[in-house]
């Protein structure tokens with residue numbers, strides 16, 4: 001069993017927290033508004049604890065469940081406290097003003113920008129950016145377990161996140177090295193942009209069907 005810290009106490013923290021709270025030794029929720037963290041930890045129960053975003057980071061695995069800009073801000077402030085940990089970037093770096101592009105440089109990704117701001121011994125894993133928060137609360141859509149696409153340059157870190165994803169009843173798919181985060185972020189954006197056309201209200205899932 002491992003320990004997990006989730007930075008942020010919003011929709012994705014609820015989704016991932018719901019899936020993982022029964023699978024980990026400790027699930028620490030940290031958010032700038034400590035009451036949001038407390039309220040989510042109370043809702044999740046079990047191994048969940050709460051604190052502010054300035055508190056000591058207890059988890060060996062740290063999920064950045066904040067807007068992209070907040071994740072950059074967090075790693076710039078707390079990067080040294082993440083030494084030796086696995087950082088899971090779940091962000092989709094959407095340009096909300098236009099909803100037409102990503103804010104990251106065309107040859108980069110949120111994961112790459114976040115990794116560039118962290119000490120070299122932090123393992124960055126991209127995951128969960130293509131799964132909507134509400135579907136994570138259920139863990140499945142139309143009876144089918146969620147696919148969670150996982151990318152990293154650190155195979156041991158990728159395996160650890162994969163094990164946690166599988167323990168929580170979802171299917172982890174190895175999406176390759178961290179540079180695949182660029183494609184994953186475009187896929188996450190496309191899935192969001194399709195919601196209007198599908199009328200699916202952010203309750204759909206990206207699923208790879210294999211024979």
Ligand SMILES: NC(=O)c1ccc[n+]([C@@H]2O[C@H](COP(=O)([O-])OP(=O)(O)OC[C@H]3O[C@@H](n4cnc5c(N)ncnc54)[C@H](OP(=O)(O)O)[C@@H]3O)[C@@H](O)[C@H]2O)c1
Nearest residue numbers: 008009010011012032033036065066067070091092132133
């Ligand atoms: N929602 C989805 O379905 C979905 C799906 C895939 C990926 N994502 C990605 O997941 C991330 C989180 O989305 P969400 O829907 O959970 O957002 P959300 O509900 O708005 O929650 C954001 C959380 O981030 C915290 N936060 C903001 N700035 C911060 C900072 N500088 N340092 C630490 N914490 C900070 C907020 O703190 P306070 O509570 O104090 O305000 C809040 O708890 C986004 O990057 C999004 O692109 C979302």
